[in-house]
Amino acid sequence: MSKFWSSMVKRTEPYVPGEQVNQQDIVKLNTNENPYPPSPKVLEAIREEMAGHLQLYPSPTADDLRATIGRQYGLTADEVFVGNGSDEVLAFSFMAFFEPGQPIRFPDVTYSFYPVYAKLFDIPYEEVALNEDFTLQADKFFQSEGGVILPNPNAPTSLYAELVQIEEIVKNNPDQVVIIDEAYIDFATKSAAELIQQYDNLLVVQTTSKSRSLAGLRVGFAMGNASLIDALIRIKDSFNSYTLDRLALVGAQAAFEDEAYFKEITAKIIDTRNETTVVLEQLGFTVLPSQANFVFARHETVAAEFLYNELKKEGILVRYFNKPGIDNYLRMTIGTKVQMERLVVALRGILNK
């Protein structure tokens, strides 16, 4: 710590992302990336854009991308906000909708970036206990003082809460913003975006990092009532005029335009997820019913931390959280069928020892 640090720096407890390794031979199942490359049309769009004018600023308003995303959900461009990954969109949302002194609520098992934002911006928070089986009890989120944020499907549990539950939470917080963080929604039943026309306090956040295979490009977005979007724009325009570079703008847009490719790879991942679940159960794992591109599982007899370390020795990275309540679980990203076979073979070997 240094005398030059602000009180804000001093109170931070930074997020630690999953390991990013560059070894070619690693099976990387630890940060929920898509195992398939982005649509060829994404690469084409980037190639075309870079031949143009990289020396000129990108569009500060990103109108084209916002309109394109909006069309997917029957929304207009002014109901869509785009940012540098959904993490930035979430950070801006904490700034725009949550208030120091007014406690917000999120589940006690959830995306571990939420308490990090809360500490940074000095927002008090209550961690609402999930049920024993990690499902959500909606009424515990009713009438929050400062707002609500929760992922659906939840991370790292992979569980999806039905839209009726989400709607109850939104309805019962009429004076507070409810943020539904749908990073994994394309692998699940249904987005809460369809509720936006009815509820002016609902913000739905999504990303291109998972289902659109663009983790390397950093494009996230939020959808909601135009006055919520306006608040996000005011924050962004007080922070950084141009958060998305030219290549990210056109790349993300092309990804949304190639619906066929998106559907194809999403279906493949869901298919692999379902197969993997069955095989893991055969190996003695309890696997939560996933609606994400990862599974969250514990073994009946062997400790998760041991499995994590043994897998790592064999060049397979999964995610282990050393936190009470989930410290006997592994979060394993769904890769290609070949990658999942390598995982299963490795697990079988470890368990047979």
Place this chain on the structure above:
Amino acid sequence: MSKFWSSMVKRTEPYVPGEQVNQQDIVKLNTNENPYPPSPKVLEAIREEMAGHLQLYPSPTADDLRATIGRQYGLTADEVFVGNGSDEVLAFSFMAFFEPGQPIRFPDVTYSFYPVYAKLFDIPYEEVALNEDFTLQADKFFQSEGGVILPNPNAPTSLYAELVQIEEIVKNNPDQVVIIDEAYIDFATKSAAELIQQYDNLLVVQTTSKSRSLAGLRVGFAMGNASLIDALIRIKDSFNSYTLDRLALVGAQAAFEDEAYFKEITAKIIDTRNETTVVLEQLGFTVLPSQANFVFARHETVAAEFLYNELKKEGILVRYFNKPGIDNYLRMTIGTKVQMERLVVALRGILNK
């Protein structure tokens, strides 16, 4: 305004960037972009990277780029921070080093984003009057309560303060951080980066948007004592793990590696700037002695706002600030020789009417 807006949103007064137009025939001299494309090696690096793994997250620590930039200035990677444009780096710096309740100082004629950040983060500020000729009086920045931020060369004046002046300011704020915003330094005499080893309270911020022709890619950076850089990293890791995408990381790195190209285009712009200054003076302009990639000039008899509007009609965009003290000046980016000839011909026509 909406009941859902936080007090932070309510107090924002967002920055308004210069117009971004996409018309091919416009001579765009309003946002200080480089008229030359980035080095061919930048495009090559991006092309190679996109063929790889856009579906995987980029490096959250950006070590390679930080080391590369550091080498330019005899610094190590842990004395360099990188972010999504220097605007983001400045925003993080306000969060990391400035404190609500402790007034910071910046010049009264300066980059208009500083008061925007200050309002966002609730940092009080004193606008220190420049001399009549827009030069800096260093001692007015001594012993600040909350810190100092100033651009060198200053924007929009284009004036460069000698390093001895900067050093005096840094030396006379031993308990506060002094941020020197060097967006235009590559068109000027000398960076303050050489003072970093001596002063632990000096942060030097630069960008690839101007001299490296990468405004469209969004890469800025800060250099300073490792403990200052550590504070910025803590803020960033509490905000967004991956602020630079894969293409921006490799593109910026290639730009720093191609020193010959950088020197060539920078020299060309300086040359064009000096020629343009002479011609503008012949047309009756008073031109401040620029050390940037733009000139700041007023005409002896014709109002700046009129010239701005007339130029716009002819497809030439320059920047006009309707602010006391500078409302009779135009800020004109230095483009190619051909673009500057078009500007001069248009001005001559307007002035002869």
